[in-house]
Amino acid sequence: MDEIRMVREAYGEPAPPTLREMTRARALFTDEAPPRRRRWRLKAGIGLVAVGAAASVAIALTGPGGGGGTPGAPHAQVDLDREAVLAAASKAEQVPAGKYWYSDHITGQSYIMRTKAGTYAIAGAHTEFFRWAGARKGMGEGFWGRDLPARPLTAADEAVWKRDGSPKSFRVWSNDHYYTYTAAATDWKVDRPSAIGGGTFGRLTTRQVHDLPSDPAALAARFLKPKPGDAKGLALNTPRLKVLTVGTLLEELPVSPAVRAGLMRALARQPGIHPIGKVTDLLGRTGVALASDPVRNTATGEFGAPKAEQGTFSSRAVIVFDQKTGALLGQHEELVEPGGPYRAQRPGFVINYVLVRGLGWAESQPKPPARLPF
């Protein structure tokens, strides 16, 4: 009897970390610390920040509806802050806490194919997750996942891919080895469903979620400020990490519309976070977005990366909201200064992404959708 082998074989195969988890864990130490501010400026700035926040997410109105405003006039701009609050407030009374919270999201990572037909990007590590939980313990919970087909990232990438002969598999460099992604999807797989689960979201119970404040400053203090136990000298509260944090909270927690609006306002007020106007995501949905200050990334050949994958580029985190409802559409990392593996890509190129396909309360036990998103 070989106990070692028996133990090795008995332990099962767990679900791998999600792209979002990896992005977050990595950002803990890769982000550059924001420039230090003098204390007096922070103190003096509190009142100003509060005033400025109201206008911090402004986007220009375009199209027929905006004809009445003269350029630059205050009413010619829609304030996402206000929009979100109004939309949320109008829904607050209509949206009671339902029975089951669910979240359906897609994650993907861009990889570069360098072929004779040209260079194009594909979405690989392409996965859809569906998670649901009952409002109370004992109502059950489930976590599902399936692989989505790897595919050309955009229409322009698709054109080059067709010239390349429309291959169905893609051999790309991934961190420290070559990996081949294919255009095949897998069926939904469920990860440890629990009939007795429910009642917790992220690390919070339904009660704790219910008790969250809607005040942006209180939410920022709770979620966006360093905690006493946090590591010194690490960039734990960089703008980029704050974008990831708010995106995760909005997706995982069944917060009320008022708290949702509060989280958006809290993020919009943070230094290093900027409104960038309209953004169309990979599912073709247009929303309004906030972005972090960019961070530099460098890949060396230390773990065997080929020349074409080496070099330095900068990127930023972007979070996108539905303009009409304030609903979270997703978040992504986008290229700011091309270089390294993305030297042939343009600013705005999406490096990795989380697309929220569905999110909210349901009256009966939710099921993952059969239809593929792309």
Next chain:
Amino acid sequence: MTGEPLNGDSPVLEKPVPAPSLHDPERFAEIFDGHFAEIHRYAARRLEDRDAAYDVASQTFLEAFRGRHRFDGSRGTVRSWLYGIATNLIGKHRRTEQRALRARARLGAAPPAEGHADRVNARVSAQGLRGALAGAIAALPDGERDVLLLVALADLSHEEVAAALAIPYGTVGSRLSRARKRLRKALGGTNPMLDLEEDDG
């Protein structure tokens, strides 16, 4: 850069770690890319809890980053160093690990007839860890369990386990030997020859 195959069946590459310069955050990021999925897998197998596994894995790299100036390439590889940190952090989640093992111990030894749903679940959960084996692993002294699982799950050599846990080389062998005997006994191993078998694992 942040990409990693998410389907979990990519080969875990045995890569020589050429005394990497850990000091630069950007280069440390490559250490992260090369090892995060593997450390996460180790934590997830032991703790069977998504949130706890994420906590352990992310904390492992935070601590490694913080202590990167102290990493001594002559004492072990980056990989064994990371496993050592992760194992210590799992130690702070003993109750989570114990709860998972005790629950599996109660499942009984013989797998029940599996329905379709069970077969689906089996792809991602440890159907094989149950009954007396799970109970015996739960009952091991912490130090013996750490050594056993670093060898069985992380595939570390005795030298690497010694470096990871900062214990003498000889202690690794004796702990592993005792752990194996305990498992054998718990599983009703009656062949006396097995008890005479010298530690070879």
